[in-house]
Amino acid sequence: MKKLAIVAIVAVLGCQLLALANPDRRVALWLGAVAAATVLLVARWFLVRAAASSIDDSRARDPAESLRRWLSKTEILIARADSTRSDWDKYLRPMLARQFELATGRRKGKDPRVFHATALALFGERLWQWVDPDDVSPTGAGEPGPGREVLAEVLQRLEAI
Incomplete structure (x- = not known):
């Protein structure tokens, strides 16, 4: 907006200088008026565009809309947990x-042994097989997924950290 104001001032002053260079001084008034009107129309266009984008932003920050999106994503996660192992792995x-x-702050790339030991301590052998990034099944399309109970238990353990 600051750039627009600077350009507007320069445009109006430029038109006035051009009009003053003309021997007929009546043209100066008309050129100044045209330049000012153009600047006002452009400013109005920018303000309307900014108002429209702020309406979109307020809709994005709407708590009800955020809750609906979160609920939708959660339903999708639960459906994938109840689906095949391939969906779980993917x-x-x-x-x-x-x-x-x-x-946990433990990265697998840093020290795989510490990563694995931390995972077993947190999840246990039964749950770690469903979180372990290296335990992807190549034939998971025909196998059932672990279900929402396992997902709930994994999430509870992660939440407890």
Whole structure:
């Protein structure tokens, strides 16, 4: 907006200088008026555009809309947990492994032994097989997923950290 104001002032002053260079001084008034009107129209266009984008922003920050999006994503995660192992491996396992790394501060690339030991201490052998990023099944399309109970238990353990 500051740039627009600077350009507007320069445009009006430029038109006035050009009009003053003309021997007929009546033209100066008309050129100044045209320049000022143009600047006002452009400013109005920018303000209307900014108001429209702020309406979109307020809708994005609407708590009800955020809650609906969160609920929709949660329903999708639960459906994938109840689906096949392939869906679990493709969508849930990477998300859970990433959340585990973030929650514990242990990265697999730094020290795999510490990463594995921390995972076993937190999840136990039964749950770690569903979070372990290296335990993806190549034939998971025919196998059932672990279900929402396992997902709920994994999330509870991650939350407890």
